[in-house]
Amino acid sequence: MGDVISANLDEGKREMITARTSAVMAEFGRFYEQQYAVALFNSVRFEIEGGGNIHTQLLHRKDPLKNKSIFSGGLFQFLEESKKWRSRFLYVGDSYNIGLYESKVAYDRGLHSKGVINCAGYRALTSMEEYLGLLNNSLNDPKAKVPSAPFLKCPTQFPLILWHPYARHHYFCVMTEKEQTKWHAVFQDCVRHTNNGLSEESKVSTPAFTDALRLYRQAQGHYGTWDLMCGNQAQILANLVMETLHPELKNLIVPRLKGKLHQRQKDWMLISDAVYRQVLSQTRTQHEALVQVCEVERPRLDAALRTDMDQIITSKEHVSVKIRASVSPRVEQLVRSKVQPYIHSILEALMEPTSRGFSEVRDILFRELVEISKNSINDGGKEKLGEHMEKISMLAFHPVKMQSCYEKMETLNLEGLQQRCDVSSPSVFIQRAQILMRQQMDDAVYTFEQLVHQSLEGNSREDLCKTVQRCQDRVLKKYDYDSSTVRKKFFREALLQIIIPYMLKQLSPSCSTDLPKFNELIFEDFSRFILVENIFEELVLQSVSKDIMMAVKEAAVQRRHNLYRDSVVLTNSDLNLHLLGENTIDWAGPDGVKGERQGGEGANRKRKQIVSMIQLDGMPFLYESCQEVPGVDDIPEENEGQVGQDLATEKSLSPVEHVPIEKEPASPDTLDQIRDLINPVLEFAHSGEKDDSQLTNGMFPLKEGDEVETVPRESPKKVDRELDATSSEQTLEEQQCVSAIESAIHQIEIAIQEDPSDHLSEGANDSDGEFAETSTNCSPHRHDDSGFQSPANENVEEVEPQPIRDDEVVDTDLVMLTLVEGVKTCIDLDGKASEKKPEIETTAERGFL
Template sequence: MGASASSQLDEGKCTYIRGKTEAAIKNFSPFYSRQYSVAFCNHVRSEVEQQRDLTSQFLKSKPPLEPGTVLYEAELTQFAEDIKKWKERYVVVKNDFAVESYENKEAYQRGAAPKSRILPAGGKVLTSEDEYNLLSDRHFPDPLASNEKENAQPFVVLPKEYPVYLWQPFLRHAYFCFHEATDQKKFSALLSDCIRHLNHDYMKQTTFEAQAFLEALQFFRQEKGHYGSWEMITGDEIQILSNLVMEELLPTLQTDLLPKMKGKKNDRKRAWFGLLEEAYNLVQHQVSEGLSGLKEECRALTKGLEGTIRSDMDQIVNSKNFLTGKIKAMVAQPVEKSCAENVQPFLASILEELMGPVSSGFSEIRSLFEKEVDELNQSFQTTQDSAQLKERLDQLMNLPLDSVKMEACYVQVSPLQERLQDLKSRFRFPHVNLVVQRTQNYMQELMENAVFTFEQLLSPHLQGEASKTTVAIEKVKLRVLKQYDYDSSTIRKRIFQEALVQITLPTVQKALASTCKPVSGWVTPERPL
């Protein structure tokens, strides 16, 4: 995969990027292989012992949407990067959260390939030119900026009044425009939903392979002295590992290539963003191949071990318990000392700051559900039209996917960004937005379960007399609200526990690093740039 004719990366730079990527995969491989074996062993043990999730909930879990379910489709104005012009495009977003753009609606309906396909993992949505310029400038360390007068020209000239900017760290940014503020609001809220899911859905996977990857990544970064959260754990495993490579590549690309860029500031910015995308695509291609080969090696190894693990499970469990006890005895005293000095004094204040916004978010979800059901019931009392009731019930089922209505609930959690600012210095926890987005995903999941449970409990009462149906709607609503309150309390406790561990654990890990650090060899590529 060499440099193309229009490439800004010559063969020497491509070779360096390949070498850097290959080194990262080689260095990551031992961590992944080790955690793969551990996760596989735990997976087999859970099968043998038939372990079950002990988490209890009252609301029924809504089944996942069918693959290919359309969440959004509309004709809008999009900046076409290939021809550097604004074009009317038919944009479709399905429940894989990719933003697909087609020439027109007819092209989409006949199954034509999309003109562009964007996975906005790790992205940020902005709706004003000033906000976008501030963010894009922050990620364009221009060496000529101090010698150049402020460029008054907009980065992209807007054809309509209401823009939506999609910023991504290593990909060209996407630009959309609307005539109406309501359309802008709907699309920007939807994009934010897509980003939240793409950032966190992979981390929610329960497969042992996903657990092995995330644990291996944690140990891999700890080996380099990086503890705690990492903002670039977004997307799937290929994107995450590619982000890690790009993070290491970025300083070299900035030093060697930015000073060589000519032209006005906006031209240099475009060239820089294009260069990053080109490098990122090159890295992703190689990471995909390398990770695929690594997985096949691990699968072959564990396939040969499965019989041994099953036959020796008792001995393995006893050995594991014995080793766990030895490790606990070794680290107990320094852990207790570190917690008493550096964690315990701050837990109450952190929890207090967490509780307000998180509880407000779940209260807002509850209020929205209750309001929508009350409006449904009032409408039916007026019309007594069963067909219309069914239509309103279908709308209620789609409430968790209504990005605009749900955003009013999600914003209740946003103050965490301000309230937990001091964590950046005290606990070196700069990525509060990860806690915010994870909480918002829990909120959406709970709303899904609430409307699904309401529909399931109400269904047997839909064929009776109108007066009895209205009574049933009220009774079912109150029952669902009680179940919601229980599940909401359970989930909030989980959020608080996860957040407290995520915020404070790195401090303890760093304190123990000198005595518990494993030995590992590293591959370092040559630097020909």
């Protein structure tokens, strides 16, 4: 690999690359310094004059990913150095950079990663055919014979490839289709996040950079959108350099490459990656130096602006009037003939997939909120509500759950506009709309959290469900309004991005020669802040903005895509809600206490993961794919948590197989023995294996090697307290048996206290009798049929024994014990036992909602 790069990138070519990069950066720097002063003027003017901001109903969370990570798991990666596939552990943090580790153990120990992938400019592919198609387009030799087999043999049927036009490609594979779907969603989210553009928090440097980049490309004859405006400033500038340098190097180097077509393609990829890394390093250094120069000069420019702001504004308006009078006829003619007839068709193409995507966001939000409402009824209590709120808090940043929303936008088709309006591809608008969907989802979830937390105090269990449903309705109403506002703004911006470059390209030949003469109207002191080219573009934008606004308003009036009319303004009924926007709710804490979470950069490895990790601890790393992970079907984000809960519920309700009684107890012959039966000496057998066989008194028979713990004879109430203390170590079946025994014994004790001898005689005559009727409330199989399986129904309902009336005859000879298995066994005092047919209660499978 090193020989290929060193042989084709000698010192002369590296110097050429450095010189070409410096030339591009020098030309871009000239535009940047000009636009920096203009951006500073616009920022200060906006600060002084103020401007109307769009009022939103939903709250906005400033740092949603604090102490969070996105995803991690194991898969296989192809290593160029060894030409082999190796298992790797991938970690995706809140920066959306992909860290590659030797193993999960290496990550947990804090060892250095094997590499970090920044996904800016990449494309996530799941097909080897699609990858080879892109590869052949980038380097295709018509004379060469295309091999039938791909140069890279994937060991599985589920590849994952990160493709970049200039940088190194990354090859992964997984074992199952489920893994491939999940990892593809994660990779796409990483690409989408890094391609989101520059930070809007900087009111000067970001507008200056974007305007300088646009003017530079227009000077080179490139109008319209640009797919490679991805990543940070240094990455964007590296793509700008490679846009012209890459084809030139290809013509110089590719003819000299040896071997078959696939081998030459692999060699060219390595060479292209080496060139890109060299260019990126140089653009990063020179851009930082350029920004530093402008920042040093900023205080002087700011002082001049604040001193002469009125004169600068007046001078700019005067020049604008002159330019408008000169170019207005040509601009209006172009708008009437070649722009207005196409605005509605462009808007319709944008509205259809965008509205379906935002509608899908609303549906997912509604389903998740309904689940919380149902769970609040089912589980009850603020603690359980906090657990559900903790799960939904990061819904917007869950790539798998949000994938269906993003897929709706993938159908955007601007094929007819790509040639006419110089639109390179719709990917710019697709990714922007997807980012807006994610932002709206997070705003809605965050607002719901604030509303619920604000209403928690002083609510009972019955009121809790009503509170959650009321908050749900309010949030959905706010989402409808805000999503309409966001979509209309997106439509206007997208139409401007499509139409304005087209108009500038059409007007540039005739107007570019007339503009320089207007520089004479600008004072020299104000020439840094007033540029004729910027004024001309503002006039072109104003000429078509009215038509775009009217088209969007007409679409809103038709209400085909659930857009609010501009005349509809919702009054904010939550005046105190915006005061809560700065608070962070820790739902994991007690009752969701507000406050900042513990940790920060130092606690990076303890961050909570948004998407469940595929690899589980304790699995051999050789099989680190989720094919070998037990219980992967219960991953909640795959919409299979419902099934997992149903299985758990069904398992807990399944009847236990009845084991016949091995030995019958002896019959009590004396009064002391009967009292021993009333207040028994409890003996608990501890053994390594669970024995399902039970004696008739509810105890387990002892075996050899069992340890016996003897508890002194005490009152039934004290025994109850001791049983409660050891309930965490007993199973639910044992507790139910003990409860049934105590209830029966307590009734016998009350009866014997009245007249023990009478009852003994009666019991001798009617030893084969049964209770005529058994209360169904005492059955341990009692369940709620309302459709929700509440945890409260899982506990045995104990009925306190009622006092016996004087005229009531109680047959104390028989004691009926209802075991968990549903078997009713009647035991008489002579030691006789009769077993009836098992009465197993079949419970229909219920969904745990």
